[in-house]
Amino acid sequence: MTLKPCTISELQALLTRSRGVDAVSLDAVADLIEHVPGDMTATVQAGMRLADFQARLAKVGQWLPVDPPEPETVTIGSLLADNLSGPRRFGCGTIRDWLIGLAVVLPDGTLIRNGGRVVKNVAGFDLCRLFVGARDTLGIIVEATFKLLPLPEADACLAKPCDSLGQAEELLEKIWTSELQPSVLDLHRIDGGPLTLVIGFAGPSADVEAQSEVATGLRFAGGASLDYDARFRRTTPHFPSVAPADLASTLRTLGDESFVARAGNGVIYHPSAEPPKLPSPELQKRVKEMFDPEGVISG
Numbered sequence: 001m002t003l004k005p006c007t008i009s010e011l012q013a014l015l016t017r018s019r020g021v022d023a024v025s026l027d028a029v030a031d032l033i034e035h036v037p038g039d040m041t042a043t044v045q046a047g048m049r050l051a052d053f054q055a056r057l058a059k060v061g062q063w064l065p066v067d068p069p070e071p072e073t074v075t076i077g078s079l080l081a082d083n084l085s086g087p088r089r090f091g092c093g094t095i096r097d098w099l100i101g102l103a104v105v106l107p108d109g110t111l112i113r114n115g116g117r118v119v120k121n122v123a124g125f126d127l128c129r130l131f132v133g134a135r136d137t138l139g140i141i142v143e144a145t146f147k148l149l150p151l152p153e154a155d156a157c158l159a160k161p162c163d164s165l166g167q168a169e170e171l172l173e174k175i176w177t178s179e180l181q182p183s184v185l186d187l188h189r190i191d192g193g194p195l196t197l198v199i200g201f202a203g204p205s206a207d208v209e210a211q212s213e214v215a216t217g218l219r220f221a222g223g224a225s226l227d228y229d230a231r232f233r234r235t236t237p238h239f240p241s242v243a244p245a246d247l248a249s250t251l252r253t254l255g256d257e258s259f260v261a262r263a264g265n266g267v268i269y270h271p272s273a274e275p276p277k278l279p280s281p282e283l284q285k286r287v288k289e290m291f292d293p294e295g296v297i298s299g
Contacts, residue, residue: 012110044143046075050076050079069234101114101128138291158198162187188261190228
């Protein structure tokens with residue numbers, strides 16, 4: 001059964017009397033509940049689009065440091081449920097790192113809250129991390145509180161074509177042993193194009209300028225963009241994750257297949273990738289049965 005747009009109370013009622021729910025629309029639950037610029041925190045309902053949320057935060061020079069593709073269509077709920085991220089994952093981490101509170105409607109209709117609305121809170125067991133990435137199989141996220149960052153004063157994106165994976169490995173080693181602190185470190189080859197290493201910096205203008213000069217010394221060229229990521233991942237959403245040290249050897253097994261890789265994290269998006277699986281399917285099953293013994297939510 002697919003639910004029409006509904007309020008939180010309507011969602012609770014529908015889950016209580018329904019079976020086999022496979023989709024939920026929270027378009028009617030899309031308000032910015034609270035934004036405290038001085039504390040750099042914000043509480044937002046799950047139906048708000050990420051781009052709209054970022055635009056509201058930008059009015060006071062702040063942002064939620066995540067950059068998944070298509071933020072105009074990604075809701076806060078899907079951002080959390082699917083644990084989405086983008087090229088800045090290397091420097092900013094994942095959405096789990098910025099989440100400090102959640103409100104979730106469980107399959108039996110119960111509304112629970114975990115965490116808080118301040119950065120320092122000790123409100124019991126951290127269920128937030130359990131629901132992030134659970135794809136709404138354990139409950140429906142309806143509200144979230146995040147810690148924020150100031151918008152960077154400047155940012156720069158540079159790129160360098162590489163003749164081979166071996167050359168890319170050598171360049172990555174130089175970056176690791178340098179004083180560079182990139183916010184983006186990607187390697188990609190798309191539709192027969194060149195193997196390209198992308199590096200990005202963000203922060204105070206003087207710092208970004210200095211680091212860009214060092215990257216230029218490694219023969220990176222400025223004026224690059226991160227558009228490749230959104231274009232490629234629109235049709236390639238799945239990925240495996242490997243240790244960064246195993247990145248090059250894993251990429252060699254792909255042959256001429258297109259890919260976008262987080263060179264600093266070991267995440268590789270490519271067309272033949274399957275959805276990531278949890279290490280223990282049995283544990284996943286037990287957790288699902290604990291939260292949803294009646295099988296109200298599909299998954």
